[in-house]
Amino acid sequence: MTRAAAGDRAAFGVLVERYAGVARRVARAVLGNPEDADDAAQDAMLSALVKLDQYDPRRPFGPWLLRIVSNAATDRRRRRTVRRVEPLDPGLAAGGPRPDTAAEQRALGERLRQALAELPERRRVAVVLFDVEGYSHAEIAAVLGIPEGTVRSEVFHARRRLRALLVDWKEEA
Amino acid sequence: MKEPMPFDHRPDTALGDALRRALDPGDAAPFVARVLARASEVRVASWDAVLARWARAGVAAAVFVALAAGYLVGRATAAPAARPSVYDALMAPPAHPGEVEIVLASVIGN
Numbered sequence: 001m002t003r004a005a006a007g008d009r010a011a012f013g014v015l016v017e018r019y020a021g022v023a024r025r026v027a028r029a030v031l032g033n034p035e036d037a038d039d040a041a042q043d044a045m046l047s048a049l050v051k052l053d054q055y056d057p058r059r060p061f062g063p064w065l066l067r068i069v070s071n072a073a074t075d076r077r078r079r080r081t082v083r084r085v086e087p088l089d090p091g092l093a094a095g096g097p098r099p100d101t102a103a104e105q106r107a108l109g110e111r112l113r114q115a116l117a118e119l120p121e122r123r124r125v126a127v128v129l130f131d132v133e134g135y136s137h138a139e140i141a142a143v144l145g146i147p148e149g150t151v152r153s154e155v156f157h158a159r160r161r162l163r164a165l166l167v168d169w170k171e172e173a
Numbered sequence: 174m175k176e177p178m179p180f181d182h183r184p185d186t187a188l189g190d191a192l193r194r195a196l197d198p199g200d201a202a203p204f205v206a207r208v209l210a211r212a213s214e215v216r217v218a219s220w221d222a223v224l225a226r227w228a229r230a231g232v233a234a235a236v237f238v239a240l241a242a243g244y245l246v247g248r249a250t251a252a253p254a255a256r257p258s259v260y261d262a263l264m265a266p267p268a269h270p271g272e273v274e275i276v277l278a279s280v281i282g283n
Contacts, residue, residue: 013205016205016208016209020208021201024198025193025197025198028198037198042208042211045208045212046208046212046215050215056230105194108191109194109195109197112192112195113196116192127188128192128196130184131184132196134184134189162188166187166188
């Protein structure tokens with residue numbers, strides 16, 4: 001970390017490689033659009049590089065970085081041209097015709113992304129950090145700057161919505 | 174799939190896997206290369222500055238511990254001084270009797 005902060009390009013490269021996946025997924029959970037998400041994740045990585053001297057090495061690095069990522073994604077979402085929120089496609093929401101196996105995962109992914117987009121932003125990030133990235137409630141609380149109990153509530157509500165979608169999907173299968 | 178419990182502290186692997194696939198950003202290599210290319214333009218703090226900042230908290234903590242330890246050790250080793258009673262204070266001879274006499278003489282003289 002010290003080497004990265006002091007300008008060691010290789011050390012910073014290791015950090016970027018290690019956290020690129022989670023940073024891009026969290027940004028995408030906030031922004032939806034993958035290109036915007038990558039831009040936000042990149043901004044966050046560079047911002048973290050500049051702020052590395054402010055990082056407290058006694059604390060875990062992941063939550064510290066993801067807080068910057070989450071804030072960068074939120075800022076970008078606020079700045080970008082206001083786009084109309086596209087409601088969940090009724091055909092997708094109701095299941096619709098079953099796609100062929102080749103397209104099945106893509107369609108499920110699309111349904112999940114649309115369902116995620118309908119959740120409040122904080123709820124999206126909480127469920128992704130908990131169920132996808134495996135962070136604890138306490139760590140997510142540090143990332144989002146909210147109480148741990150609120151994180152539990154956000155994860156609970158997000159799961160209820162997303163699990164219902166997955167159940168429908170499996171029943172259709 | 175079970176209804177989630179409000180305080181379920183375990184990640185839901187089925188949901189997590191599905192979300193991971195849905196949010197999969199694709200190949201990381203181009204992203205990493207792009208970030209590193211931009212990073213070379215970013216000015217960062219020097220080694221000394223970084224280490225000095227991180228060391229500052231440690232030095233402050235060490236000073237605090239040393240002061241606290243000194244206070245506690247000094248307090249434990251110092252013999253408690255006997256406090257004189259009011260009677261002793263009144264009956265004790267003056268510390269500087271000569272000064273008292275000079276004052277009395279000047280008062281009497283006036």
